[in-house]
Amino acid sequence: MQLAVWTYEGPPHVGAMRVATAMEKLHYVLHAPQGDTYADLLFTMIERRGKRPPVTYTTFEARDLGKDTAQIFQDAAREAVTRFNPQAIIVGASCTAELIQDDPAGLAEAMGLPCPAIPLELPSYQRKENWGAAETFYQIVRALADRSLKREPREGRKARANILGPTALGFRHRDDLVEIRKILSALDIEVNLVAPLGATPEDIARIGAADFNIVLYPEIGDEASRWLERTFAQPCVRTVPIGVGATRSFIADVAELAGADPTPALGDTSSRMPWWSRSVDSTYLTGKRVFIFGDATHAVAAARIAREELGFEVCGLGCYAREFARDVRAEAARCGVEPLITDDHLAVEDAIAEAMPELVLGTQMERHIAKRLGIPCAVISAPVHVQDFPARHSPQMGFEGANVIFDTWVHPLVMGLEEHLLTMFREDFEFSDEAGASHHAAHSPRKATPEPVPFVSSEVGTQVEAPVSGLSTALETNGEWAGSLWTAEAERELKKIPFFVRGKARRNTEAFAAADGRRQIDLDTLYDAKAHYAR
Amino acid sequence: MSALATLEGCAAEVAREDRPDDAPRPILRERGQREVFCGLTGIIWLHRKMQDAFFLVVGSRTCAHLLQSAAGVMIFAEPRFATAIMEERDLAGMVDAQDELDRVVNRLLERRPDIKTLFLVGSCPSEVIKLDLAKAAQRLGAVHMPRVRILNYSGSGIETTFTQGEDACLAALVPVMPARPADAPAELLIVGSLPDIVEDQFLRLFAQLGLTRVGVLPARNARDLPGVGPNTRYLLAQPFLGETAMALEGRGARRIEAMFPFGAEGTSDWLRAAARAFGIDATHTEQVIAAPRARAERALANLRPQLAGKRITFLPDSQLEVPLARFLQDELGMELVEVGTPYLHRAHLARELDRLGPAVRLSEGQHVERQLDRVRADRPDITVCGLGLANPLEMEGLTTKWAIELVFSPIHGFDQAADLAELFARPLRRRDLLEV
Numbered sequence: 001m002q003l004a005v006w007t008y009e010g011p012p013h014v015g016a017m018r019v020a021t022a023m024e025k026l027h028y029v030l031h032a033p034q035g036d037t038y039a040d041l042l043f044t045m046i047e048r049r050g051k052r053p054p055v056t057y058t059t060f061e062a063r064d065l066g067k068d069t070a071q072i073f074q075d076a077a078r079e080a081v082t083r084f085n086p087q088a089i090i091v092g093a094s095c096t097a098e099l100i101q102d103d104p105a106g107l108a109e110a111m112g113l114p115c116p117a118i119p120l121e122l123p124s125y126q127r128k129e130n131w132g133a134a135e136t137f138y139q140i141v142r143a144l145a146d147r148s149l150k151r152e153p154r155e156g157r158k159a160r161a162n163i164l165g166p167t168a169l170g171f172r173h174r175d176d177l178v179e180i181r182k183i184l185s186a187l188d189i190e191v192n193l194v195a196p197l198g199a200t201p202e203d204i205a206r207i208g209a210a211d212f213n214i215v216l217y218p219e220i221g222d223e224a225s226r227w228l229e230r231t232f233a234q235p236c237v238r239t240v241p242i243g244v245g246a247t248r249s250f251i252a253d254v255a256e257l258a259g260a261d262p263t264p265a266l267g268d269t270s271s272r273m274p275w276w277s278r279s280v281d282s283t284y285l286t287g288k289r290v291f292i293f294g295d296a297t298h299a300v301a302a303a304r305i306a307r308e309e310l311g312f313e314v315c316g317l318g319c320y321a322r323e324f325a326r327d328v329r330a331e332a333a334r335c336g337v338e339p340l341i342t343d344d345h346l347a348v349e350d351a352i353a354e355a356m357p358e359l360v361l362g363t364q365m366e367r368h369i370a371k372r373l374g375i376p377c378a379v380i381s382a383p384v385h386v387q388d389f390p391a392r393h394s395p396q397m398g399f400e401g402a403n404v405i406f407d408t409w410v411h412p413l414v415m416g417l418e419e420h421l422l423t424m425f426r427e428d429f430e431f432s433d434e435a436g437a438s439h440h441a442a443h444s445p446r447k448a449t450p451e452p453v454p455f456v457s458s459e460v461g462t463q464v465e466a467p468v469s470g471l472s473t474a475l476e477t478n479g480e481w482a483g484s485l486w487t488a489e490a491e492r493e494l495k496k497i498p499f500f501v502r503g504k505a506r507r508n509t510e511a512f513a514a515a516d517g518r519r520q521i522d523l524d525t526l527y528d529a530k531a532h533y534a535r
Numbered sequence: 536m537s538a539l540a541t542l543e544g545c546a547a548e549v550a551r552e553d554r555p556d557d558a559p560r561p562i563l564r565e566r567g568q569r570e571v572f573c574g575l576t577g578i579i580w581l582h583r584k585m586q587d588a589f590f591l592v593v594g595s596r597t598c599a600h601l602l603q604s605a606a607g608v609m610i611f612a613e614p615r616f617a618t619a620i621m622e623e624r625d626l627a628g629m630v631d632a633q634d635e636l637d638r639v640v641n642r643l644l645e646r647r648p649d650i651k652t653l654f655l656v657g658s659c660p661s662e663v664i665k666l667d668l669a670k671a672a673q674r675l676g677a678v679h680m681p682r683v684r685i686l687n688y689s690g691s692g693i694e695t696t697f698t699q700g701e702d703a704c705l706a707a708l709v710p711v712m713p714a715r716p717a718d719a720p721a722e723l724l725i726v727g728s729l730p731d732i733v734e735d736q737f738l739r740l741f742a743q744l745g746l747t748r749v750g751v752l753p754a755r756n757a758r759d760l761p762g763v764g765p766n767t768r769y770l771l772a773q774p775f776l777g778e779t780a781m782a783l784e785g786r787g788a789r790r791i792e793a794m795f796p797f798g799a800e801g802t803s804d805w806l807r808a809a810a811r812a813f814g815i816d817a818t819h820t821e822q823v824i825a826a827p828r829a830r831a832e833r834a835l836a837n838l839r840p841q842l843a844g845k846r847i848t849f850l851p852d853s854q855l856e857v858p859l860a861r862f863l864q865d866e867l868g869m870e871l872v873e874v875g876t877p878y879l880h881r882a883h884l885a886r887e888l889d890r891l892g893p894a895v896r897l898s899e900g901q902h903v904e905r906q907l908d909r910v911r912a913d914r915p916d917i918t919v920c921g922l923g924l925a926n927p928l929e930m931e932g933l934t935t936k937w938a939i940e941l942v943f944s945p946i947h948g949f950d951q952a953a954d955l956a957e958l959f960a961r962p963l964r965r966r967d968l969l970e971v
Contacts, residue, residue, distance in 0.1 A: 001593075001635040002620045003643060010600040033659045035573025035692025038601045040923030046604075050930030052923065059569045062662070062693040076568065083904060095595035096659035096693070099626075124595060125623045496732040527827075527950050531834035534953035 006365055008320035008343050008383055012122035012132025013094045014039050019136045019220075020090060021053040021168035022196040026140075027086035029077045031069075031097035031104050034059040046386050047169050056080040058097070070102045074111055081113050088144060088201035089113070090136065092120035116201070118143045128343075130219040130295065130321060133167055137196055138223040144201050147231065149208040158190040159258035162210040162234075165221030166197035171298065171382040172396045173197060176216060179398030180241070183251060186265040189258050196220075208232040212257045216240065216397070219295055219321060242301035244273050244309055244402045271399035273406045277310055285410065291316035291357035293340065293348055293366050294381025296324030298396070300331045302361050302380045305405060307335060316340065316355045318348065320363075345369070359413060364388070376412030485510065487522045494526065508533050560888070560897065562879065567902025570921055571852060571877055572605060572939075573692030574700025575658060579606045580943060581704055581753070582615040584728045587651035588757040590616040591643065592690070593636060593668060594658030605939075615650070617643065621660060632666055633674075640675050640685075650683055652757035654704065657689035684711065684758065696877040698775040698853045698942065701728060705752055708760060709782035712752070715764030717787075722748040723809055724761060724788065726780070727773030730945040731755065737772075737796075737948060743823045744810050752779075763788050768812050770805065772796060772947060774887075775854035777880050794886045796947045797955060798862035799831040804886070827949040834953030835866055841960045843868030845916040848909075851875040851901050852921055852938035859919075859941065859955075861890045867956055871895040872915045875906060917963060934966045 009015075013030060020028040021043050030036070037057050043049045058076045060069045081089065091104040105119030118139055122132045163180055166173035177194060184191060192210035193203055213228055213236045215221040225236045235257055241250035248266060255262035276282065290312045292302045296319040306312040318340025319328045325341045332339035340351050349369045352360060360370040360377040364385045370377035379388050380396075395401040486494070497505050505526075512529035513521050575598055578590045592598050599618035606614075619639045625632045636655075644650060653675075655668045668687040676685040688707040690700040705726065715722065723746055725737065734751060741749050750761025752769075765787035771780065774795050784790070793808035794801045803824055810820040847869050849856040856876040863869040871891065875898040881888070891897070898906070903924075910918055910933065917934045925935040936959055946955040 001625050001632070001639050002622060003617055003639050004596075004599045004620050005614065005617045006603050007596060007599045007620075009596075010604075011596040013597075014600065033573070033692040034569045034571060034696065035575070035601070035659070036597060037568070037570050037921075037923060038572055038576075038605055040570070041921070042604055044924070044926040045922050048926060050926055052927045057568050059567075060693065062691075065663070065693065079567075079904075095597050096663055099660055099663045123623070124597070125621060125626060128596065493732070493735075496735070524826075527830060530950060531830045531953065534834040534837055534957065 004344075006345050008345070008363065008365065009129035010039070010042075011095055011124050012127045012129060012135070013092060013120075013124065014042070015129040015132025015134070015220075016090065016092060016120055016122060016136040017043075017053055017055055018129075018133050018167040018169050019140065019196045020055060021049070022166065023054075023140075023199050023201070025087040025200040025202075026054060027080055027084050027089045028053075028055045029073070029080050029089055029091045029104070029108070030055055030057050030094060031073050031092070031102060032057045032059065032094035033096045034061060036094050036096075043168055046384070047389050048386070049168070053168070054084065054086070060097075065100065069097075069100060070107055073102055073104055073107055077108055077111060077113065077117075081115060086115055086201075088116040088118060088140075090118045090120055090140065092122055093124075095124035098124050116143060131323060133220045134223040137164075137167075137220060138227060140196070140201070141204060141207060141224045142227060144204040145207045145228075145231070146205040147208070149206060149232075151209060151211065151232075154211065154259075158188055159212075159260065160190045160192040160210045161254070161258070162192050162207055162213045162228075163194045164213055164215050164225055165217030165219075166194065167217075167220055168197070169382070170197075170217065170220075171379075171384050171388065172394060172401075173217070175393050175395035176397040176401065178393065179395045179400050180214070180216065183241075183247075183254070183265050183398060186268070187251070187255055187258060187260045187262065189254065189260065208234070210234060212236060214254065218297055219324060240297050240301055241397045242298065242401060243305040243405070244271065244399065246301060246304065247398050247402065268399045271402065273309065273399070273402040276403075276406050282310075282410075285413075286311045288312045288359055288413070289315040289355070289357045290359045290361060291352050291355050291366075292380070293318045293320075293352075293360075293362040295319060295363075296321045296328050298381035300327050301396075303331045303335055305402070306361070309402070310406070310409070312359070315357050316351055318342065318351070359409065361409065378408045378412055485513065485519075485521045487520060490522050490526050493523055505530075560891075560893065563896060563898035565898060565900045565902040565905065568904065569696070569877070569901040570850070570903040570923055571901070572697040572921070573601070573659070574690035574695025574697065574703060575601060575656065575692075576605050576697055577690060577700030577704060578602065578616045578656065581701060581728060584731075584755065585652065585753050585757040586615075586755055587649070588615065588654060589643070589647060589650040589652070590654045590656055591640065592616070592618040592656045592658055593661045593666060594618055594621065594656075595660045596620050598658045598660075626664060632664075633671055636666075636671050637675065644679060644683055653679075653683055653685045654707070655685065655687040656704075657687065657691055659691045659693050662689060662691045662693060686711065696851075696854075698773070698855070699778075699878070701773070702776050702778045705776060705779040706782045708753060708757070709763070709779060709786060712760045712786070713762040714786075715762040715767060717765050719762075719764055719766050720748060721766045721768060721813060722750060722762070723813065724750045724752060724763065724767050724769040724783070726752045726769050726771050726783070727776055728753050729772055729947055733945045733947050733951060736950060740806060740823065740827070741809070744806070744815050744820060746809065746813055746815070768809075770809050771883060773855075774858055774880065774883055775878075777878075777883065780883070792886065794861070794890075795858040797858050798866045798952045799828050799835065799949060800866060801858060801862055802831070802947070802949050802952070803828055824949075831949040831952040835956055838953060838956040838960050839867050841963060842956060844870065845963065846870045846872050846913070847959070848873045848913060848915040848918045849875050850903075850906060850910075850918065850920040850924065850938070851877040851898070852919070853942050854878060854880070855941055856919070857884050857887045857891070857897075860895070861887045862952075862955070863959065864892070864895075865890060866952075867959075869959075872913045873898060873906075873909060875899075875901065877901070917959060919959075934962050936962050 043053045056076050058072050060072050091108045108117035213225045213234050215225045228234045237253045239250045239253050241247040251262045251265045290306050292299050299319045303314050303317050306314050314335040317332045320343040329339045345365045360366050360375050361380045363381050363383050367377050394404050509529040513525050582590050655672050657668050672685045672687040686707045688703040763786045767788035768791050769783050769788045770791045791808050791812045794804040796802040796805040856874050860871050860874045864871050873896040879899045919936045919938050928935050945951050
């Protein structure tokens, strides 16, 4: 038994959902109790998808257990196929259904469905989300790839590549794909297939038609790519193009496999990161101590960029993905730090607190840790939250990705000259290190203080952040001014209002009292004002 | 209940037909995919309400993932809940799992000396493998009492839907409430977790009514439980507390029949019922509620034009649907298209159901695909639904309100009546406002 407060990865069937949701015309019939449908909100809320994930949950209950849960599964599968008419379905069990051993694979096979049913064995008590995604993608490719396919001779046609790995709920997968397509187009290479994102089961059938594969996210695409290597003799590009150097290597690798001239892609004039990093304003970045944690691929890429492209000092490096820990260990050795391989976020918090970095690059979890510790932070890896799915184009890969990374990592830091001024005028009440960097509007890092915790959060699911409101804080602490109008009882009542709207409530009530000619603000005034401002 | 006929399956058309006023109300019962949270979700508000309590879910990675996804409250360093994630080796043998649980609990209590009550919360997997948490609670309780009281309940999805988790939790507290003797003076017990600010408003109103012996379940301090006995009259603040009510009846307490305290009318009825039960003079009661009631009505009057005549459908979520529908219909003039609820407690909702017009389609349970077909056919102005369905419906051009906000926001009582109405008015206003 493992004691966990937060987890970096969901269960493996959530990984399968990421693949199913990314694809088109594929449906997932999941044997699961009611409640497991929570996973839909990951896609509809966090990623803001406008469509429900293509998942039918059997949602069995306790009273079904003694009876025939297998029948429930078959009914759900039949109904899903009729209603959604998919080209193929994947079938499997969540953690609870795994225990009742109904064998969805056998049940689906026995039904004689009009489309292929691909069984998934995802051991919930051993494996996690990324593994589940990789296994699901591999099983889909294995089941649907047309093995009789013979590649046309290379002469007289463009080279063809498959792009493997992007899924739903992936960190910047949507935007990375745009950049990769740009590079391939510059090299005059045809994209045979992108999968899982946007692919249909029928598309997967012709996966063998490509000359080679590009694995963008090894955590998800590696397993399938190795099978493709064996089955179709498709070589594979495994360089992950995050950072300027890695993008150059990626272009060289791809060009070599395609027999193309890399120059047009290498000469991308929108690559600004090298000059931004070399310009004198960036001098202050030199030797900034940075702590990096994430999935293996993004953590390793971040460490390289930090060392080679921004001149940071990596003071901590780790990942939660044990399956890919080897790469992280190797990179940690290059950085001269002990690798931290763990999925216990409390251990990561301890490590960050001990390293006292100037910048944390991590997942949502590290963002929260950094916030508590008052350290600037940027998110580089899943797990991510709603704010990590920006409306704008914001890739991590390719030269544009490197530009984005420069901005994203440097932004949380205090700028060069300002850093000096802070040191000089440390005591200035407006211009102190506690006030944070001047170019930050509302989310400056600050000293760790216990945060008041409201009973309610009105924006569940989208993770509200408490704004650091200077104004309301000033009003709170200005006891003399505030105390003159308010009765003690009303003042106590006001404190019960969530702190992030308290300042507004106070101002509104006072404006109301003034307009109404009341000399004192008692409980009734407070609530009269509340009623007055109700729209 | 006998008066209520039921319809099988997809009989929506039958439910919609006009019937004579005295005909029994048909209820659409469906069986299929349910798009609801499990009872574990209740931990998200219960752990904030009971400040000395800790909730340890004994479950799988899915349970832990649900809590953090549904909560979205990762701003807390270490919230007062966690999951003991069962692994392959725990499933190999039961003795092993109990030992493991001891180890996890001991480690947790060492880390968190501030915990005074620990709930071991059962989940789908722990229920399926029949991991005996009652036994574990007893064994661990023997070790850690009096410093820590250890209780257990199940929040599993196979047994509980969303707010039923709170019901199960409160029901687990009832047996450890101190016994009040048969000759103790009559006492009022408010049952159901309310935000502190709302709870305080109600306590002030009861004090003004002349009721000073008022207990609250759950107490803010789980070790500070109110007493219960034959002279306890309890008043439900939430409509989803069937099991808790039964447990209280088992200890001699008697329920005060009332509407639920949503809106000016519901709150008035709720307070009046309590006052009547304690023999308070009706004129005095009316004097006490007159001012706050008028205030609520004033605030609601501002919102009524935005909501009157608008058609609303509730998908099943929290069991709050029926009283909220009554409020929106009676006090804001909304038209109820379908009121879905995961479970319909006919006795507790009797007064509420009386208010719903005969044309209102009631549904219990869920077949989500068919229900969405009905929403698409009905095209209500606003649909109340879970987080998994809201954006997809919006994408289809149907305005929605997240149901979960109704559980997480202060919506009870006079001074929150307008806030409650605003939760429904805002999505509609926004729809009209946007030009993108």
